[in-house]
Amino acid sequence: MSQPAETQGYGFNHTMIRVKDPKPSLEFYQNVLGMSLIREKKYETFTLYFLGYDRGGDSLKESHIMEREAILELTHNHGTETDENFQGYASGNTEPGRGFGHIAITVPNIQEACERFERLNVPFKKRLTDGKMKEIAFILDPDGYWVEIIQKGLRL
């Protein structure tokens, strides 16, 4: 099916997930997964963090955020990080709240990537050796969201 003419120029810009505490989340997405923080936008009751991979050119310029694809937006509602009554966010993979599944990161060498995650003490939901699909792994971000790790170029 060809793309309707009216949708020419549309792009899949970003995916937004809420995070309890931006500190461990930024540490995870920047240091563990290697994304860059492109923009931090503070509002009165929440702060938005826009992250993405360096694609060269203007890809990491703030002004380029709405010109590119594959951005991850983290929303931090102020106060959840210190609220003892905050129940945490749903990963989307268990009831109640099943719906959203995961985000996925492709890596050039999945064995090396998973060994590094082990060294960094990143929790795994599924190691390469678990389950049926031996070529993919799932790690957990600080809120418990599932992050799929896939060998770049894998043919499904």
Added chain:
Amino acid sequence: MSQPAETQGYGFNHTMIRVKDPKPSLEFYQNVLGMSLIREKKYETFTLYFLGYDRGGDSLKESHIMEREAILELTHNHGTETDENFQGYASGNTEPGRGFGHIAITVPNIQEACERFERLNVPFKKRLTDGKMKEIAFILDPDGYWVEIIQKGLRL
């Protein structure tokens, strides 16, 4: 902060959400939002649909799925589309199950895009004229997931 050397070549490949019935979902993401179905992979109890925008070159080739970014993966667990007891999936934006927020599509002309969504009877969560942020809209996909519509190039 610079990207750790070990994460060179990482990419934000896809976002996965579950859908009750692939028929209206594919209609929505292909015909309303203009994505292309790149790959359909059927397993015994579920089917995966990989969609993305045409970025020229090999971007729509099946073999290129794990080489690019900004893919949307729809997971259909067989049977939900006819199961009268199926409660539907959580959007992630209300309790219980708050966590995931939305995906976002940038469009070259947001006024024209929203007028077209109105003509196509797409339900809105937030019209351009609603709320404080007059330059963004939210529409709902067939499962009730929020899809943000943003003017391409908008500066936040």
